[in-house]
Amino acid sequence: MSRDLSALLDRRIEERADLPAISYPTVAHPERAERAADLGFAVLTFAEFGTRVRSYAAAFERIGITKGVKTIVMVKPDPDLFAVIFALFEVGAVPVVVDPGMGVRRMLHCFRSVGAEAFIGIPVAHLVRLAARRTFRSVRVHVTAGRSFWGGHTLLAMRRQTGAAAAEIAHAPDDLLMIAFTTGSTGPAKGVEFTRAGFAASLRVIEQLHGRPTGFVSLTSVPLFGIFDLLQGAHVVLGPVDPVRVSKADPALLADVVTSFEATDGTASPALLGPLGEYLTRTGTRLPSLVRVISMGAPANLDALAGVRAALGESADVFTTYGATEALPLTTLEWSELEETRKHTAEGAGTCVGRPIPESESAVSENEARIRIITISDDEITTWHDDLVLPQGQIGEIVSTGAQVSTAYHRDRAADARNKIDETRPDGTVRRWHRVGDLAWQDESGRLWFCGRSAQRVRTAAGDLFTVQCEQIFNTHPDVYRTALVGVGAPDAQVPVLCFELRTGVAAAEIPRVQRELWSIAREREITRPIKVFGAHPGFPVDIRHNAKIGREELAEWAGKGMTP
Numbered sequence: 083m084s085r086d087l088s089a090l091l092d093r094r095i096e097e098r099a100d101l102p103a104i105s106y107p108t109v110a111h112p113e114r115a116e117r118a119a120d121l122g123f124a125v126l127t128f129a130e131f132g133t134r135v136r137s138y139a140a141a142f143e144r145i146g147i148t149k150g151v152k153t154i155v156m157v158k159p160d161p162d163l164f165a166v167i168f169a170l171f172e173v174g175a176v177p178v179v180v181d182p183g184m185g186v187r188r189m190l191h192c193f194r195s196v197g198a199e200a201f202i203g204i205p206v207a208h209l210v211r212l213a214a215r216r217t218f219r220s221v222r223v224h225v226t227a228g229r230s231f232w233g234g235h236t237l238l239a240m241r242r243q244t245g246a247a248a249a250e251i252a253h254a255p256d257d258l259l260m261i262a263f264t265t266g267s268t269g270p271a272k273g274v275e276f277t278r279a280g281f282a283a284s285l286r287v288i289e290q291l292h293g294r295p296t297g298f299v300s301l302t303s304v305p306l307f308g309i310f311d312l313l314q315g316a317h318v319v320l321g322p323v324d325p326v327r328v329s330k331a332d333p334a335l336l337a338d339v340v341t342s343f344e345a346t347d348g349t350a351s352p353a354l355l356g357p358l359g360e361y362l363t364r365t366g367t368r369l370p371s372l373v374r375v376i377s378m379g380a381p382a383n384l385d386a387l388a389g390v391r392a393a394l395g396e397s398a399d400v401f402t403t404y405g406a407t408e409a410l411p412l413t414t415l416e417w418s419e420l421e422e423t424r425k426h427t428a429e430g431a432g433t434c435v436g437r438p439i440p441e442s443e444s445a446v447s448e449n450e451a452r453i454r455i456i457t458i459s460d461d462e463i464t465t466w467h468d469d470l471v472l473p474q475g476q477i478g479e480i481v482s483t484g485a486q487v488s489t490a491y492h493r494d495r496a497a498d499a500r501n502k503i504d505e506t507r508p509d510g511t512v513r514r515w516h517r518v519g520d521l522a523w524q525d526e527s528g529r530l531w532f533c534g535r536s537a538q539r540v541r542t543a544a545g546d547l548f549t550v551q552c553e554q555i556f557n558t559h560p561d562v563y564r565t566a567l568v569g570v571g572a573p574d575a576q577v578p579v580l581c582f583e584l585r586t587g588v589a590a591a592e593i594p595r596v597q598r599e600l601w602s603i604a605r606e607r608e609i610t611r612p613i614k615v616f617g618a619h620p621g622f623p624v625d626i627r628h629n630a631k632i633g634r635e636e637l638a639e640w641a642g643k644g645m646t647p
């Protein structure tokens with residue numbers, strides 16, 4: 083049985099009323115700070131946080147943001163963001179959230195597709211709303227987080243209002259809780275529907291995976307995980323991280339924040355952990371208070387994680403977690419085993435992303451996530467049948483089903499058709515599988531080895547080449563920073579081209595030598611022998627936020643034009 087999220091938060095507020103819920107920087111320009119003390123941290127207790135949530139919930143109800151009202155939320159990652167989200171959960175309204183790093187044009191496309199009726203945002207977000215009135219023509223209520231120059235309501239005024247609390251609302255497990263858009267890194271961004279039961283299932287899995295005690299201190303740079311942390315009774319410390327440019331965060335400052343708050347936990351993307359690991363290695367800085375570090379959001383940087391692990395105590399755990407916006411989390415792997423997989427990755431096995439979360443033998447097993455590897459296909463698959471599943475050891479597409487796996491995209495039947503498969507079971511019920519879009523194979527111990535995105539595989543006349551599987555072989559070259567395999571030409575007749583970036587300090591005059599050495603590496607393995615073209619690129623196009631997801635489509639165009647930047 084799923085727990086209702088609003089009731090769970092109320093319980094945490096009651097249990098931990100006088101204890102810190104959120105600590106957050108208050109300075110106007112945190113990027114200028116050199117130490118944690120310069121950030122002017124303030125703290126909100128659970129009781130104070132609960133008061134803010136209830137004030138917003140009551141005010142939202144009064145102005146018409148009620149059950150089922152889709153509400154765009156564009157608020158900075160501070161206490162107001164979490165209070166707004168939980169207040170919307172309480173009244174049954176549906177937050178609509180996007181990755182701010184996707185750019186204004188993509189965001190507008192996302193918002194246009196939703197048909198939201200309310201808008202809560204910072205002033206600059208409202209300027210976008212006013213400039214793109216047609217996109218937001220369905221919005222009838224707007225609230226500003228900050229000063230308003232266009233009328234409407236403000237969060238500050240709502241906090242000061244007195245009046246009756248929001249009416250208690252009965253929430254059903256299948257009620258729509260939130261719409262979160264994918265990043266759109268390999269196609270159009272899609273609005274993923276989260277139900278209350280589905281979100282609660284993700285929370286349950288996270289609790290079971292890591293077994294964190296109530297009151298852990300979490301350095302948080304990912305708002306979604308801040309929500310999970312608060313529901314677990316954590317003290318959330320909001321790090322000085324720009325959500326649009328995560329990779330630009332100051333690792334020395336982050337390390338000082340961890341030390342100052344004696345943070346026990348940290349959840350971050352490789353874009354953050356990479357520079358942090360390099361800083362810890364270079365300076366010998368130790369972070370003994372951290373007992374759990376979780377890497378998520380993109381393939382782990384194992385060298386950087388090694389630097390993080392070396393700075394922690396002997397009993398600390400470092401995990402990588404794999405999943406998707408539609409299915410989080412799906413697998414996990416602890417550092418002691420992850421380190422052992424590195425040599426296999428360098429030999430062409432792909433990147434190990436861990437074991438699927440165990441299928442419980444308890445009474446709720448039918449609701450827990452299952453993962454299978456199926457035949458690679460670019461076609462829609464409307465009906466599940468068991469012969470889709472590949473034998474152990476073969477590379478195919480990852481599919482998953484379970485309580486934490488979203489079953490639908492919002493108002494997007496075409497995306498549902500491309501990415502969902504329905505299975506009619508013997509008892510007549512229908513179970514829906516999600517096509518993750520990632521390619522992998524499963525070893526004898528059940529671990530998944532990620533080989534790349536299905537949409538980005540290189541389709542040659544002799545067969546498919548898988549990007550990540552091949553790239554990790556070439557990434558072992560000491561003068562190469564990173565590589566990207568792309569295909570030039572029509573599908574099933576593509577020419578594979580390996581694009582590469584030189585490490586800092588390697589002169590451009592060395593490119594011919596590096597190309598010859600990469601050609602020699604390619605000859606050593608059957609899976610890389612078809613690769614005969616190697617192009618040096620000055621700097622890969624990557625997503626702004628994570629600095630990790632490579633714009634392979636753009637690189638393919640560059641390679642097709644003769645590799646002239």
